[in-house]
Amino acid sequence: MNIENKLIYEGKAKKIFANNNPAEVIVEFKDDATAFNAAKKSSFEGKGELNCFISETIFKYLTNQNIPTHYINSNSKSSFIAQKVDIIPLEVVVRNTAYGSICKQTNIKPGTVFKEPLIDFYFKDDDLNDPLLTIDRIKLMGIIEQEELIVIRELTNKINLILTEFFSTIQINLVDFKVEYGRNHNGQIVLADEFSPDNCRLWDLQANNGNIKSLDKDRFRHDLGDLIEAYSEISNRIKKIFISST
Ligand code: TMP
Ligand code: ASP
Numbered sequence: 001m002n003i004e005n006k007l008i009y010e011g012k013a014k015k016i017f018a019n020n021n022p023a024e025v026i027v028e029f030k031d032d033a034t035a036f037n038a039a040k041k042s043s044f045e046g047k048g049e050l051n052c053f054i055s056e057t058i059f060k061y062l063t064n065q066n067i068p069t070h071y072i073n074s075n076s077k078s079s080f081i082a083q084k085v086d087i088i089p090l091e092v093v094v095r096n097t098a099y100g101s102i103c104k105q106t107n108i109k110p111g112t113v114f115k116e117p118l119i120d121f122y123f124k125d126d127d128l129n130d131p132l133l134t135i136d137r138i139k140l141m142g143i144i145e146q147e148e149l150i151v152i153r154e155l156t157n158k159i160n161l162i163l164t165e166f167f168s169t170i171q172i173n174l175v176d177f178k179v180e181y182g183r184n185h186n187g188q189i190v191l192a193d194e195f196s197p198d199n200c201r202l203w204d205l206q207a208n209n210g211n212i213k214s215l216d217k218d219r220f221r222h223d224l225g226d227l228i229e230a231y232s233e234i235s236n237r238i239k240k241i242f243i244s245s246t
Contacts, residue, residue, distance in 0.1 A: 005017040005018055005019065005026060006018045008025065012032065012034040012038055013029065013030050013032055013033065013034070013051070013194075013198055014027055014028060014029055014030060014194065015028040015030065016028075019081060022084070023083065023084055023184075023185050024072060024081055024082065024083060024084055025081070025082055025083075025084045026075055026079050026080075026081055026082075027079060027080055027081075027082050027194070028048070028078060028079040029047075029048035029049070029051045029052040029055070029078045029079065029194070029196075030043075030047075030048050031043045031044055031045055031046065031047045031048045032047075033047060033198070033217065033220050033227065035217065035220055035221040036221070037126055037129055037130070038126075040220075040221070042220065044220075044227050044228050045228070046228050046231075046232075047227065047228065047231060048078040049077045049078045050196075050228070050231040050232060050234075050235050051194065051196035051197070051198060051231070052077065052078045052079060052080060053077075053235055053238075054195070054196045054197065054231070054234060054235055054238065055080070055194040055195050055196050056071065056074060056080050057238055057242060057243070058163065058166070058195040059071035059080075059191070059195065061162070061166060061242065062159060062162060062163075062191065065158075065162050067155060067158060067159055067162070067191060068155075068188060068189070068190040068191065069190055069191040069192070070082040070083040070085050070182060070184065070190050070191065070192045082192070083182075083184045083185070083190065084184070084185065085182025085183055085184050085190060085192050086182055086183045087124070087180055087181075087182045087192060087193070088143065088144055088148075088152075088180070088181050088182060088183065088189070089123060089124040089125065089143060090121050090122070090123070090124060090133075090138070090143060090144070090152070090180070090181070091121070091122040091123075091124050091130055091178050091180060092119065092120075092121060092152060092156050092178065092179050092180065092181070093119070093120040093121075093122065093176060093177070093178045094117050094118070094119055094156055094157075094159075094160045094176060094177055094179075095114060095117065095118040095119075095120065095175075095176040096113070096114060096117050096160070096164065096173075096174060096175060096176060097111060097112065097113050097114065097173070097175045097176065097201075098110055098111065098112040098113075098114070099111070099175055099176060099201055100176065100201065102118075102120075105132075111212075117157065117160050119153060119156055119157075120132060121133045121135075121138060123141075123143075124180070135149070148189060151189050152181055152189065155181070155189070155191065156179065159179065159191065160174075160177075163177070163195075166242075167202060168205070169241055169242075170234075170237035170238060170240075170241055170242075171204065171205040171206045171237070172202045172203065172204060172205060172215065172234070172237070173202070173203040173204075173205055174200065174201075174202060175200070175201035175202070175203055176200060176201045177195070177199055177200030177201070178199045178200070179191060179193065179195065179199070180192050180193035196231075197215060197216040197217055197230065197231050197234055198216075198217045199217075200216055201214065201216050201218060202214070202215045202216045202234065203215070204233075214230070215230040215231070215233055215234055216230065
């Protein structure tokens with residue numbers, strides 16, 4: 001990165017810089033962590049690099065499986081080059097197993113395994129605290145066309161299938177995750193943002209006592225142990241199995 005790389009946007013866990021090519025940006029991962037809409041904040045040395053590596057590996061893996069993503073190539077240990085996109089203000093959450101907010105808002109018991117993955121859409125708006133949307137509300141709000149919503153659902157289901165398998169190969173249960181999409185300069189919808197343990201629930205299938213062992217940001221949300229240890233564990237398992245083939 002150099003002096004011309006102007007900061008375009010700063011989020012809670014990432015900074016987006018302009019690249020020399022106007023169709024590209026540099027996505028830089030920060031060490032900062034927030035939870036509960038930034039009511040809880042901290043910083044963990046090394047988190048940015050770990051999330052960058054995990055995200056890059058997953059974006060490359062998905063690209064190889066014909067999922068369009070914004071990822072272009074590596075830039076530094078904590079940043080990569082991506083297509084410049086207009087982010088669609090939807091947080092798309094896939095749930096394979098019930099945990100977190102769904103268990104607070106419904107009578108569904110934590111740990112219930114869904115026959116079909118549940119896809120929930122939230123409005124990406126911190127001032128409104130990212131409220132849960134309905135399909136009819138999305139239509140009324142005019143956020144996206146109906147056909148685009150169908151594309152997003154299909155891509156999200158495919159991503160879930162691919163990544164459930166990916167994580168099970170490294171003895172991890174992909175419980176749920178959040179993704180975001182953007183439109184690139186051709187108007188194509190692509191997977192954007194990041195895919196890291198900040199945005200998903202990953203339970204260790206090697207935990208030997210049957211208890212839940214979170215290897216994700218729940219460690220920080222609920223003070224469940226060392227976050228860097230968990231993210232490093234994921235990174236190391238990925239390196240062992242996938243890194244030569246991605
Ligand atoms: P939830 O149970 O709090 O609704 O979270 C579901 C998944 O979405 C979980 O993997 C964490 C992720 N998530 C985000 O990435 N960003 C958010 O702002 C929230 C609330 C959840
Ligand atoms: N992403 C939200 C925050 O940064 C909430 C969360 O992930 O728990 O505060």
